[in-house]
Amino acid sequence: MTTLAPPPAPSREDGPRHRAAPPADGAGSGLAARARRLFTGAPDDPRWARPALWAILVLATALYAWNLSSITGNTFYDAAVYSGTRSWKAFFFGALDAGSFITVDKPPFALWVMGLSARVFGYGTWQLMLPMVAVGVGSVALLHRLVKRDFGPVAATIAALALTLTPITVAITRDTNPDPVLVFLMLLGAAALLKAVRTGRLLPLVWSGVAIGFAFNTKMMQAYVVLPAFFLVYLWAANASLGRRIRNLAVGTVALVVSSAWWMVVVDLIPASSRPYIGGSTDNTVWDLVIGYNGFGRIFGASSSVGSQGNGASFGGEAGLYRLFNEIMGGQISWLIPFAAIALVAGLVLRGRAPRTDARRAALLLWGGWFVFHYLTFALAEGTFHPYYVTAMAPGVAALAGAGGVMLYQAFREGPAAKWSWVLPAAIAASAVWAVVLLQRVSGSGTLYTVAEIVVAALGALSVLGLLAGRFTRRHRLMGVAALAAVVALLAGPAAYSVSAATSSTNGTNPTAGPSTGGGMGGGQRPSGDGGPGGTTGDTNSSGSTASGSTGVPPSGTAPSASGSGTESAESGTDTSRTGGGGGMGGGSQVSSAMITYLKKHQDGATWLVAVATDQTASSIILESGQPVISMGGWSGSDNAMTLAKLKSLVKSGKLRYIVVGDSGQGSSNTEISTWVKKHGTAVSDYSGLYRLDASDVG
Known part of the structure; x- marks a missing residue:
């Protein structure tokens, strides 16, 4: 077996650049020369x-x-x-x-x-x-x-x-x-x-x-x-x-x-x-x-x-x-x-x-x-x-x-x-x-x-x-x-x-290029999320609310004002609904713009506006309200970030007053929290799944 010899040395245009010696008068050095080379390249x-x-x-x-x-x-x-x-x-x-x-x-x-x-x-x-x-x-x-x-x-x-x-x-x-x-x-x-x-x-x-x-x-x-x-x-x-x-x-x-x-x-x-x-x-x-x-x-x-x-x-x-x-x-x-x-x-x-x-x-x-x-x-x-x-x-x-x-x-x-x-x-x-x-x-x-x-x-x-x-x-x-x-x-x-x-809006959670090629979830349908199965955008009903159980999120255009003040939400009067997701701690419950307006009005000095199940829900509320929001279960809703003891401590200290819960659970911790909130909290009748908790509710 013979080994091929390398090809002849490359020409000036095809091969690696060989630096030319600088002119003797120094014209090739200095700031002006460097600036010229930035736009014209090396002499060779x-x-x-x-x-x-x-x-x-x-x-x-x-x-x-x-x-x-x-x-x-x-x-x-x-x-x-x-x-x-x-x-x-x-x-x-x-x-x-x-x-x-x-x-x-x-x-x-x-x-x-x-x-x-x-x-x-x-x-x-x-x-x-x-x-x-x-x-x-x-x-x-x-x-x-x-x-x-x-x-x-x-x-x-x-x-x-x-x-x-x-x-x-x-x-x-x-x-x-x-x-x-x-x-x-x-x-x-x-x-x-x-x-x-x-x-x-x-x-x-x-x-x-x-x-x-x-x-x-x-x-x-x-x-x-x-x-x-x-x-x-x-x-x-x-x-x-x-x-x-x-x-x-x-x-x-x-x-x-x-x-x-x-x-x-x-x-x-x-x-x-x-x-x-x-x-x-x-x-x-x-x-x-x-x-x-x-x-x-x-x-x-x-x-x-x-x-x-x-x-x-x-x-x-x-x-x-x-x-x-x-x-x-x-x-x-x-x-x-x-x-x-x-x-x-x-x-x-x-x-x-x-x-x-x-x-x-x-x-x-x-x-x-x-x-x-x-x-x-x-x-x-x-x-x-x-x-x-x-x-x-x-x-x-x-x-x-x-x-x-x-x-x-x-x-x-x-x-x-x-x-x-x-x-x-x-x-x-x-x-x-x-x-x-x-x-x-x-x-x-x-x-x-x-x-x-x-x-x-x-x-x-x-x-x-x-x-x-x-x-x-x-x-x-x-x-x-x-x-x-x-x-x-x-x-x-x-x-x-x-x-x-470049000429179409990018799906921020799973960006892809070109037309859809089918192939099930993800087959050109731009599924969302970088952390788990949650985050797929649900169908919307005739009223504009996202279907229960999905986790649709708004575009970043609904974020707090470009000045970064974050003191006011981009409230347009439209009902851009979001769901809690994640089962027991907010699963299946909608979080609408109207609810966000209500929460801001009744925040009463709490550190967090509300606690919800997942990152997707929390992030969209943060951007619309400009206020901190607790994601109790992380991306998929199954993180053990929130425990009942931690929830009671936050409520007792006045740092948290509202929580969104659903009807089913994804584990003992979530179920325990959901059960306790429903037993001790006060349901806000206008918004399904929303409960208020005060220090007096913590035994």
Whole structure:
């Protein structure tokens, strides 16, 4: 078996950038020169490179920020951000309510980012979206820089454009879920790691660990999916002796652990009576949340997490290697996966004889590992799984499409062996055919998708034929035009989905791009919630009230005023009803705008406006009323955040006067509370399920 030699050194336009020596007169240094390079690029870059980058960044900004007023954020996180603007304690813990009764089921870093924006500019849609758009565009710029460093401006441009047009990335960046922050931090970690690999120095590796630690404090264990690739790439390719590599990895791991665990350790050391209940946990500790609900529970299912669904099939399809290609997930992420997979394998073969420290192979291993580990995690996870999780995989796919595509093109055009003449056309054909399949699934959904299908089929075929004709006639210009046609063909489908996501209102709890493709709950129907089976929007009856038993929530447009004062609700006189959900503690009872008005009028100095069953109900009331609201059962209604003893204490101290209860229970604690409230409380006759409790009611 022979190993293929790497292709000839890349040309100025295709290969990695080689810095030109600064002019002797110093004209290439200084602030003015740096400012010029910001807009024009490095002296040895082709003239089109920097304008192309700026055009992509403008496109990304337009897609992520278009018509901000129509964006419906995740009400769950919106409420927590709002509460953090009212209380620094709620800000630090990531509490759902300003009274700090219970936290959201994620660590608070993304909430801090949005919360600081809201504290500076006031609370409102664009204030929360500003940092999300910024990190989304920043991720595109950062990926461009990383790919350009090792593979040149052509590869970087393709990678940046592919990431920009990844449909699920557009959808989730137009939202207040934490995933865009997670992706940006992971890319910062990758940038530092690649620098550590090139230089062999310790400090960049430490910064890589710190970046992933902050990512952990954004979305916990999901941040660690890239770690196997990070460790393996550094251990194999770093420019240092084996002993030094091992020592540096040990120090970097310490930095990772410290930056990951500090918030968790601080919170768990604080007495439970002095902090909020940890939402999503079974024992009121962050550690349990890490290893259970947001850890093994996501991989293995409900046995390790409170209230999560068994195999997550209602959101992203059945677990299995085909999941990311199914009717729910395919249009969100899979467009370039065939091309990326072929490019990864071929690229590694092409670098077969390169030295151990070869920067290109190290980068391929990093992006390939990023792609493969994410793919396996998302495809095989049997716990709660939402389509937007896969935005974390998008940088790996995009980088492989750009870097691997350029390597394949170089081998195709200049390789000495005819055996390479089929690889690039085959990769293009595979992804083009798959794109046609995806677009056929939504045929009839609109002219945009029909046009995209025609473009993919026509340009895909022409690009393959043009490449082959150019190869055998040695006409390089024809090959270049055909390669450009391939880029357009392979990005036409994602572009159609991305435009759709940017020009329509986003479902804040489970954002997806493109038209519905059916497939049951989650099959393009945008099911809600990031924590369990609750949160699906119910049908509304003729009066406008949400049907009993559902958990419909209002758009963030009904949030407190954009100034962030939170003193008045957005009361329009319409009856935007919500349900308690969660069984005994508010299950099946409606919470209407009229009830909220009544509660505010009769709050009588209580800390919390009302206690309800679930986070969904509490968050929507918080945003409408501007007042703290207790979620007694967390996301699914089954958290043990409220006990009868705690309820009596809050009532006796005057901190809580109203509670919404239903007719059935989800456990002994809920049933006990519901029974006691109905026995000792005073029913408010105008509002079903609402009870008033006073200190005299507590024996």
